[in-house]
Amino acid sequence: xxxxxxxxxxxxxxxxxxxxxxxxxxxxxxxxxxxxxxxxxxxxxxxxxxxxxxxxxxxxxxxxxxxxxxxxxxxxxxxxxxxxxxxxxxxxxxxxxxxxxxxxxxxxxxxxxxxxxxxxxxxxxxxxxxxxxxxxxxxxxxxxxxxxxxxxxxxxxxxxxxxxxxxxxxxxxxxxxxxxxxxxxxxxxxxxxxxxxxxxxxxxxxxxxxxxxxxxxxxxxxxxxxxxxxxxxxxxxxxxxxxxxxxxxxxxxxxxxxxxxxxxxxxxxxxxxxxxxxxxxxxxxxxxxxxxxxxxxxxxxxxxxxxxxxxxxxxxxxxxxxxxxxxxxxxxxxxxxxxxxxxxxxxxxxxxxxxxxxxxxxxxxxxxxxxxxxxxxxxxxxxxxxxxxxxxxxxxxxxxxxxxxxxxxxxxxxxxxxxxxxxxxxxxxxxxxxxxxxxxxxxxxxxxxxxxxxxxxxxxxxxxxxxxxxxxxxxxxxxxxxxxxxxxxxxxxxxxxxxxxxxxxxxxxxxxxxxxxxxxxx
Amino acid sequence: xxxxxxxxxxxxxxxxxxxxxxxxxxxxxxxxxxxxxxxxxxxxxxxxxxxxxxxxxxxxxxxxxxxxxxxxxxxxxxxxxxxxxxxxxxxxxxxxxxxxxxxxxxxxxxxxxxxxxxxxxxxxxxxxxxxxxxxxxxxxxxxxxxxxxxxxxxxxxxxxxxxxxxxxxxxxxxxxxxxxxxxxxxxxxxxxxxxxxxxxxxxxxxxxxxxxxxxxxxxxxxxxxxxxxxxxxxxxxxxxxxxxxxxxxxxxxxxxxxxxxxxxxxxxxxxxxxxxxxxxxxxxxxxxxxxxxxxxxxxxxxxxxxxxxxxxxxxxxxxxxxxxxxxxxxxxxxxxxxxxxxxxxxxxxxxxxxxxxxxxxxxxxxxxxxxxx
Numbered sequence: 004x005x006x007x008x009x010x011x012x013x014x015x016x017x018x019x020x021x022x023x024x025x026x027x028x029x030x031x032x033x034x035x036x037x038x039x040x041x042x043x044x045x046x047x048x049x050x051x052x053x054x055x056x057x058x059x060x061x062x063x064x065x066x067x068x069x070x071x072x073x074x075x076x077x078x079x080x081x082x083x084x085x086x087x088x089x090x091x092x093x094x095x096x097x098x099x100x101x102x103x104x105x106x107x108x109x110x111x112x113x114x115x116x117x118x119x120x121x122x123x124x125x126x127x128x129x130x131x132x133x134x135x136x137x138x139x140x141x142x143x144x145x146x147x148x149x150x151x152x153x154x155x156x157x158x159x160x161x162x163x164x165x166x167x168x169x170x171x172x173x174x175x176x177x178x179x180x181x182x183x184x185x186x187x188x189x190x191x192x193x194x195x196x197x198x199x200x201x202x203x204x205x206x207x208x209x210x211x212x213x214x215x216x217x218x219x220x221x222x223x224x225x226x227x228x229x230x231x232x233x234x235x236x237x238x239x240x241x242x243x244x245x246x247x248x249x250x251x252x253x254x255x256x257x258x259x260x261x262x263x264x265x266x267x268x269x270x271x272x273x274x275x276x277x278x279x280x281x282x283x284x285x286x287x288x289x290x291x292x293x294x295x296x297x298x299x300x301x302x303x304x305x306x307x308x309x310x311x312x313x314x315x316x317x318x319x320x321x322x323x324x325x326x327x328x329x330x331x332x333x334x335x336x337x338x339x340x341x342x343x344x345x346x347x348x349x350x351x352x353x354x355x356x357x358x359x360x361x362x363x364x365x366x367x368x369x370x371x372x373x374x375x376x377x378x379x380x381x382x383x384x385x386x387x388x389x390x391x392x393x394x395x396x397x398x399x400x401x402x403x404x405x406x407x408x409x410x411x412x413x414x415x416x417x418x419x420x421x422x423x424x425x426x427x428x429x430x431x432x433x434x435x436x437x438x439x440x441x442x443x444x445x446x447x448x449x450x451x452x453x454x455x456x457x458x459x460x461x462x463x464x465x466x467x468x469x470x471x472x473x474x475x476x477x478x479x480x481x482x483x484x485x486x487x488x489x490x491x492x493x494x495x496x497x498x499x500x501x502x503x504x505x506x507x508x509x510x511x512x513x514x515x516x517x518x519x520x521x522x523x524x525x
Numbered sequence: 526x527x528x529x530x531x532x533x534x535x536x537x538x539x540x541x542x543x544x545x546x547x548x549x550x551x552x553x554x555x556x557x558x559x560x561x562x563x564x565x566x567x568x569x570x571x572x573x574x575x576x577x578x579x580x581x582x583x584x585x586x587x588x589x590x591x592x593x594x595x596x597x598x599x600x601x602x603x604x605x606x607x608x609x610x611x612x613x614x615x616x617x618x619x620x621x622x623x624x625x626x627x628x629x630x631x632x633x634x635x636x637x638x639x640x641x642x643x644x645x646x647x648x649x650x651x652x653x654x655x656x657x658x659x660x661x662x663x664x665x666x667x668x669x670x671x672x673x674x675x676x677x678x679x680x681x682x683x684x685x686x687x688x689x690x691x692x693x694x695x696x697x698x699x700x701x702x703x704x705x706x707x708x709x710x711x712x713x714x715x716x717x718x719x720x721x722x723x724x725x726x727x728x729x730x731x732x733x734x735x736x737x738x739x740x741x742x743x744x745x746x747x748x749x750x751x752x753x754x755x756x757x758x759x760x761x762x763x764x765x766x767x768x769x770x771x772x773x774x775x776x777x778x779x780x781x782x783x784x785x786x787x788x789x790x791x792x793x794x795x796x797x798x799x800x801x802x803x804x805x806x807x808x809x810x811x812x813x814x815x816x817x818x819x820x821x822x823x824x825x826x827x828x829x830x831x832x833x834x835x836x837x838x839x840x841x842x843x844x845x846x847x848x849x850x851x852x853x854x855x856x857x858x859x860x861x862x863x864x865x866x867x868x869x870x871x872x873x874x875x876x877x878x879x880x881x882x883x884x885x886x887x888x889x890x891x892x893x894x895x896x897x898x
Contacts, residue, residue: 448606
């Protein structure tokens, strides 16, 4: 028996020794990476990096590094679109935009110069693919005027166009190479796979390897016409937030995208720097306007009671440092946002009076939300439970209806959910992007709020759409304030986008446009 | 009987006609008999193929029973509001066809080695599985090796030292292994062994700045050895240690408990007592008599555990950023990517069928009674 014990100890020792040897060979000495590689981690939301098809966060992060756009946001200021590859001019009626090729030294990663033909092809491909981002150029006719000029003609006044063109989904591709690889400007296009593996942009980086499930590696584009990036290689890895926290502290990664405020604050300053940017996401409660779906959410007094039952300060606390109140659905930094001091406050007395007036008898209201989704660190399941507790204090009873994101989204779009939590991320930083919430808009239809349901709001929306550059911000703010007052949408919070950068990165640019600019990091 | 022609007699259907004499029957040429093991293997293969077909039906039906429109998961809010884009997407995915047509299209594609294309990433599912499955195999093999060695030894030791402090300690440890939540263990282990002690490398299959070896098997350890890249091998091996150990904890606990009870059953048999009485060395009694007798039920558990490890370990893979089948399946499920869900379901079904098939074969080698039957 003793021999058996000795054998057991020997085997265990061998295993431990093997583990030890392996650990020594692959351990921490190498952590931190080589000097010209920067490692960034995020939980991937990635379907493609074909610029004219991508519409997800990770795809956008990558395409920002691969492709240049006709226009840009200077230093991430989302209120000021400026020249990119082109300079621009808008006609007085906001229907015609003239683009002039400005960066004539811009070159694609294979050395070909960027031409007007490439820009025209890129715009037309975006429109013709009929994919997620195609709506950006809906109703816009693209025309090459000469080798330096492009004309974009909109059916209706389109003052938002300068805010749309900097989007990474409208990246400019090398038309010659893309066409050679089955690229077209219609639905028959077959270049996606090619573009996933061989980027065709003129940005600071080009694609090295692409694995949408695991990691994407970029290498510097030697033909880039801007300053050469210090980090010649970018490794973007698909990693959960919990692991990102450990990796950023250990030096395994230099950039972490998905840490919530609490996680970021737990990191010692000697290890990493934290930047907090106002998120371009809005969180809100929706109320269905179809009495067949819910008798009570169609009642205006009830909806207003709900709005005054929320403890907004607690919601802010839950969302982390840097989160903001919202008085409307438009993020506070955008033109057309309702000033946040106009946001409602909790008033339980008012709630009780309104509830009595509404005839609410304490019935349980199904409350829908995505149980597996976190928006800039705000866990929607936790938010729903918090709201349930707050509403209970006010006498409103919710029956929580969690569902996986895909199921919840489908249910919301079917228009059969009485009440729940919704989220909206800005497609482009202009108040007109939120027109979908106006009666008859595509999101409003999900709560069965038809076009003619509220003529006063429709009138304000029309007025805002027709307003000139100087007055459109105020006109939209007035309209969105009225929209919030209806209680169909109750804005909850504008979360905060926290990016944590390891201290080995001495200099970097992080802004609302690109989040983290790899090309400018040193 | 003249009718009992030799040609007819060679067919398996030929039966002696009424009135056949004993002498005639003796003259008949017996049909060639398949070797029992070969016959057993052929029958098992036939059953396995039927099972795989059944798996295709079950995965297809279950996937399509989900009360959600997959198009909703693919399209953004704006695109989903455009009926033309919705119809075009539905047509592209073949979702406009009746369910039965969809199934036969799926089956036909399957027979041509086509598992479809991911709705989300539009990459062929087979290619993606080819990418992630080796990662799971590498992790599963690491975990099962650790589990089998430690689980069997601990179980054996525990049984032989029944009701001693050693037994109690091992049983407590195995209970912890079984009941501790994997996600928590993985997070704590990663924090302690990587971040604090720095004795293992970080998450992922390789350090981010190391280029994977040229793909042969997809197993980084093996491929790096084949390519003669020793630095990559040691790095890949180092990355394998901690996730394998974490993943093995549950199986170690399971195997310890199972082998303990199995050994305790065998130890009571007369042949063991007789072997001891004959004065055979302890090692011979333990390994040749007790352990071998206890092995059959243990093999079943090892087989099932291996199947489970190969089919993906979502939580461990998530913490260690190990891009294996579990993570791939999880992403497919949360984004309602039907081809991915069906592809993974099929692969997991096949894995279990193959593992069970191998376990059945091993029974025959380990236990002579099975061979005789």
